[in-house]
Amino acid sequence: QSVFADAGGFRIADDDGDYQLRIGGDLQTDARMLLGDTPGTSSSFFLRRARVRLSATLQRRFSIRFMSDFGRGQATIQDAYIDFRFGSGLSLRAGRFSTPLGLEFLQSSNATMHVERGYPTAFVSNRDVGFQLYGRTLGQRLQYSVGVFNGAPDGTSLDGDATPPKDLIARAFIEPWRNNRDASDWLRGLGAGLGVSVGTERSANGSSGLASYRTLHRSALFSYRGGVEADGRRMRLVPQAYYYAGPFGVIGEYALSQHDVQRGDNTETLAHRAWQIGGSWVLTGESASYGGVSPENSYDPEAGTWGAFELSAKVQRFQFDEDAFPQYADPEAQVENGTSLAAGLSWYPVRNVRFMTVAERTTFGGTEAANARDAEHTLTMRVQLSY
Template identity: 40%
Template sequence: MNASIRRSRPLGRSRRQLFSRALLTAACLALPGGVWAQQEPAPAATPPPLLSAGPEGFSLSSADKQYQLKLRGILQSDARFFAQGKERAGNNTFLLRRFQPTFEGTVAGLVDFRLQMDLAPNAQPVQDGYVELHPVREFRVRVGKFKAPVGLERLQPVTAMLFPEFALPTSLVPNREVGIQFSGDLSGSVLSYAVGAFNGSPDGGAADLNVDDNVELEGRLFAHPFRKSTVEALKGLGLGLAGTVGSEYGTLGATQEPTLRAEGQQTFFTYLTGTTLDATVVASGRHYRLSPQAYYFHGPLGVMAEYATSTQDVRRGSDEARLTHGAWQLSASYVLFGGKASYEGVKPFHSLLPSEGHWGAVELGARYSGLRVDPKAFPLYADPSRSANEAQSWGAVAHWYLSGNARLTFSVERTAFSGGAADGGDRPTEIAFFNRVQASF
């Protein structure tokens, strides 16, 4: 019996040890799951997208703003009248000048895109269509169709233009280009740069296709030398230099030569054209542009100055020449009340609300502009009895800003010409009255 008892004790002890080990193993297996559950809580619900509408347009975005889609728009409707006379420069007309719906967006907080169309009559249907990568403020890459980095007034938003139409220097710089551009802001936006390679366009033009297989280089440097100064009156001074270099070769169907228009949009200079290359002037070689530019904005005062030259090799039959045209403009504006002047346009302090004593903002402005054609253009490349060799324009304008999204414009501009008529006479002076209603968001 004692032997039997001695044999049973190790067996019971073995069972208890086995049970303890099993319990310990189960606890160890359960422990990591519990710890993991404490360290990794269930993910929070994704915040809903944000939908907003306001003065800057309509937008749909993620809560963190990394993904955005915006809808903007511009509408400009004109009433245009010319001084009466037997040789009136243009037709009195109502005109839908611009109707531009615009889609803008951001993807992953790193890539922006923009598509701007123009549904107005006789306008290019696609104004802007590009994608821009912006990893840092100092370096951005833009690919597609967009404003060329040259003209000071051309780069200004069309909703901020002082006059309904561009000054004469804009006739000598490219409008929009298709290509690639590298740009950025340095030293806290004290210095900005833009340089790119493009298909190339005639002066004042916006070609979508490359018609001669050549690439045009374009660039611009613009500085605000006193932006970080403690002197407030100097912070709004901007100085810049822009230019282009390339080669252009025209054909009978695409001469690559410009048509020059006055501010009233009436043509005052064209190159000779015909049914053969012996009678038609075409681009035939190097093309250079240079444009020093400056502006100054402080409080209610705004001043802009711009000069542009365009030097191009041209050919008619076996005759060749290098022609240089030059243009300039000086404009000044003053906000009488209700807002501040800026390159991006006046933003009224208050919208029109007479019951509370708010009348929006009122701005007055004046401009002097001129363009001189190279004398060597006559008579071999242009007809002196039809094309003027010089134009000079004076104008005055008044704006009433009903809000940051609506503006009424009243302007008058007088342009005098040298040459351009039969028997060595001058083209009739153009006096244009342009009135505009503008809405934008």
């Protein structure tokens, strides 16, 4: 029986590793300033995430993960699932967890490029309750997931009680050269994949089955008119890729979210879409990666070491279906499209801590002038620790 307390976290385990308990947590404190005429909620300090994680492995084959969150003062359960490992490369997951669709959504919130995930995450389902088969195959090169879920509307998480039909969600992601031993191989860090969800959604039990959408900083962006309801198929396609080479990284994805909607006797198939692409450069030379940056030398002023620094920039754009206006959404009140530019600087004094500053500017528009509104300018500072 042994105990681990180090940069890899806190664990107790038996000698074989068949039984293992791990305790962790994430804390992200944000200071968000709205600049200029930015509409919406006020500048504020807040806990963006305050999470406790408990993971246990039992008899090697079974494991459980539990993550609660008290961010923004709301007590929620984020992850709560059981994994059953059938053998090498195939597992069953049951419970509440991240749906396998978006690339940035599946990245740890401690490792995302900027303080908030981009618009593609607003057009995919987030966490949901369901059952998923998943694993890695082809010498770890291919990750795959196929699952059935309640079916959450765009950008939201569900705890059950959905409308009856379920969603089928699948994702494949391939890193063809990931096993190359030669670290200098310039294709080693390339990965690409596709997430797909198909399902049927109808309004039921007083829920329209449709989402409302918000800006990166939680101002209202787009809502359907009253009386608009889901009326059949919902389909999402999310092509995605990243590429990491030494201190440089690029990550991008595209999300298409298509819905059959109805209002009175009218029906329509609406397709909303968003994309983003971002690049980062670790100034101090450490490797960039999907999992985050780990400084080579921890912050230690006496030794003259300062940890790692990283620069990043991102561009993204979203477009609600033009056919939504004016029948299904009010062009006087709802935005049709927008473009966001952001730049960030991160400091990683030690492996578990990150200080980040991000400046972001989002402009809004539409084919009708009425869709436009004042740009959203924000400057956010985050102090983050995870273990």
